[in-house]
Amino acid sequence: MDTGQKSTQDKGIRLLRPSAHDKHRLPDIDDLAARLRFVPAKGEVWFDDRRMVLLHNTSLGAIRRELIETVGIEKARGLITRMGYQSGARDAEMVRRIRPDSNDFDSFAVGPQMHALEGFVSVETLALDVDVETGHFYGEFIWRNSAEAEQHLATFGDSNTPVCWLQQGYANGYLSSFLGRQMLVREVECKAMGAPACKIVGKALDQWDDPDADFRYLQAQDFVQSPSSKKFSFPRSDSSTTEISDKIDLVGVSSGFNTVCHMIQRVAPTRATVLFLGESGVGKEQFARTLHNISDRAEQPFIAINCAAIPEQLIESELFGVEKGGFSGASQSRPGRFERADGGTLFLDEIGTLSLVAQGKLLRALQEGEIERIGDTRVRKVDVRVVAATNENLRDLVEAGKFRDDLFYRLNVFPVNIPPLRERKEDILLLVEHFLNRYCALHKRKVTGFTEAALEALLFYSWPGNIRELENLIERGVILAPEDGGIDISHLFTSGENIRREPARMEAAASPPEQPAGVPNLSAQLREALASGKLSLDSLEEDAIGQALHLAQGNVSGAAKILGTTRARVAYRLSGRKVAHPAEGKE
Template sequence: MNAKTEQGGSAAQPGYAGWIDRALAEHVRFAPDVGQIALFGQRMLLLHASSFTALRRELVERLGIPQAREIMTRLGYQQGYDDGVRVLESAGDHPIEELLSMGPRLRAMEGFVVNRPIDGMTCDVERGTFWGDYLWTFSMEAEAHLEHLGLSGAPACWMIVGYASGYCTAITGIPILWREIECCAMGHSHCRVIGRPLAEWSDLSEDDTSYLHAETFVGLPKSDAPGPGAKPSALGNMVGVSAGFNAVAGLVRRVAPTDSTVLFLGESGVGKERFAKALHSISARVDKPFVAINCAAIPDELVESELFGVEKGAFTGADRSRPGRFERADGGILFLDEIATLPLPSQGKLLRALQEREIERVGDSRVRKVDVRIIAAANRDLRQEVEAGRFREDLFYRLNVFPVTIPPLRDRRSDIPLLVSLFLQQFSARFGKTVAGLTRHAHEALWNYDWPGNVRELENMIERAVILCDEGGSIDIQHLFAGGEKINTRLFGIDASGRLEEAGRNAPGDTPVDDPVDSLLDDMTSFKDLEEALLKRALRRCNGNASAAARMLKMGRGQFEYRIRKAMDRSAE
């Protein structure tokens, strides 16, 4: 798909801006009696510009320009991505050029900046290409910077640039990076921005992309940083802009300088070991060993010898003495993955080692002191394991000093385009293969998939797709979902106007299903009954999670909450 759009319309596209304004007007709601403003189903605020600029100035004064820029750009990116997702959910089959044009108009309507196209935006999703060139006038951020900080030596429209990057990334499924090359805060007569795919920028500075990477966000303050011999951080290839990802990164940053025990919790494949290595790389123990052990991969009878070591002759086959993981990690960090699988006898001995900071090898009576920081990980609910009698309560409380829950990928979908781009670069380079990009259908399928295997599954899926797709071609659904994965499909849904519509499409190889509309009409007495049943069933299937239920029905959360509230009120009458 190749699309070119120019905000404000063109001779080739009469009435274009008018359609956008009408579409936006249909999705703005004011409810002053309940203190709510909604845009595309999400709650909005009318915020005093003077308060915002004062907050911006305080961030700069307290944190310095680099960190303030990173925070503001990330905030703008999240706003843009959220708007883009809701535009996609509400827009139906409108072409991508129309959806892209909504972004500049939305930001103008929100009072941040006025956009004037130079070349507008050109996009070919299947080839992974994008180009944008705009002039900005009346930039709220540039005016705020000039007012509070004076003339700048660098561009200052951080949040607006972040918004443009996030919005275009959500609409296209391609990680898009906009850069400001002229700025009123620098003394130019206007601001000018250029947008390209992230992978195509060859001269990026750390400031341009720091908001996308955990590296600088998690990096220790200079006063706490390890010495000259420190190893580089393991976070360099970890990307994310979601609130969940950045919350974990922030917790890692806080706990890294300490010696506290850390417990990473989360489903398989969310990256617990990767975060543990990242913590090690920015800790005071960075020049000491990082030793990992997967407790689930060790036979029960060998757990103690693996953890604590073994003396020669301790049992048949022990023909030499060898240290265990505790001794090998002395001075550094021991990572105990899948700790919930440890047998109960071994849990008791582990507890003693943690309490006394000493171990005994199997078959030995000598006590050895060890200086080890423990990081553990579990993909089960340890409290439930304690209640079931499978995990020692005293060991749980010894480990649960600083718990960090890593959210599953389905709860941080805004990270998917960045991760896809990262994995595409890695595997294309490894296999010496050129891949144009992903089709729009492929992007949609990745967005709608439930990701039971999380980031690890996404990585494997992209590796497989790079192998299967043609040289120079685009990755499509059949390349991604060739391992037996089931693409989520819905038999029906409710569109933004509340009308029943067919939704989704069958995955390759799936058996088509009969159209359910006739039977629904036979069973339901009215549309309100049908709507109420859909809303309640979606909420029940999502275990009461309103955001997930809204996504299931392709609705904004605010729109879903409004409709379910009305349905509940009708039921109570």
């Protein structure tokens, strides 16, 4: 392909080593600027339906300095990088809404242009090679006029390492969300180091030789794994479910995920009882295993029991054990879960399903640190750390008389609430790649990646079954996808899942900005015209195209940009209808 040319084919962009002229060929930014609104009477700034704020760059520099001086440069860099990642991931969600019918290059340009619009940096493309379907990406970019480097120089002077942490995080979040695969952007030159401008290189995470040197700043804790750092190998086709699940590590970068990691890091060295709360499938047992593995009990047993899976008449013997002859059929003595977990951790899942009788006996074991086997008179001391989990509201169960209040307060020493997957959107792509690697190895399949439709569906699906459902869908996709092909939406959602995208979920708590004073209320006028029967969809479309052409002085491409659509679509409408506009036929 010729240097500086870009392909607008569905499978990707090819823009390699553009010429001096080509590097300025980004689409017009007017469609983005038009979505920016200031409502000073209410103290609000909006971009589309998302509330924004304006801050002095010196204020960001002051926060940066205080973070470095209080928590150290490593932790400060991690916090600032993760903040940028969240912003980039959020901006990537808007791409298909802002430029729904644009080619890949114009859609991709939303990120660099948003970053410029937000006042951080001016982006210049040096090399770009993208294939959305396979997740392939290679890019080289120049950051000119970096606000972050400028403030770092003013505060600290010259640096011997790159300092554009917020911008690097933004680029990582935007690229990863845009392509549906975890990317890693690395700043290789920085103005704060004496370079004339900052330069970054972006590639897929697994294409770097040492990704953790930068990716670790996206993870709040060292025990969290990146998808590429864990290589799955299943040499035996009869690998058990237990062996496979033992290989799964915590994966995530979202603020909700990192908060949970911070909390278990704090409580791990203690003896405190921990109560994990959250919907079914959010990974409570995996977090409990991690808590055990990073504690000083890591070399001792981790024993898990699902209280909902044990019949009520057997739960006592399962927990505390039984002596030979303790009840009819007890032909030999058997230790219970408490004894087996002695010195380690006992995980009680679905604890809200225990009967009141079992709850009373569990409370005594927790308070006294001793148990009695059924049919035995001997009291046995046990050193067990109890970690419980439930997807029910225990306070409601207490009020309903279904759960003992004294046991609730004994368990509720250190509650940890795990957010559902729909509130951890930044984690979806990491988990998708994690499970894709795992099940490709398990089932010995070669799958190239995901189609754009599949990625969009994965990102906007509500995930009622949380991570467990995501894992099942990825395994299903790996099995159904063609060899050496991509996973499409038809390979994933085959069991009646509702994948309808709801625009109302774009921003949970945001209220749309009101019309500024003096601006006509177009929605009210539109309702009146529709109610009176004076307006139809055809006439509305013709009028909109005509007005756009008038504003663009008859330029069809300009009208398409005003309308937020493609030139081909406007031209198609013009070919089939009589639309009054000046200078028809201009390019």
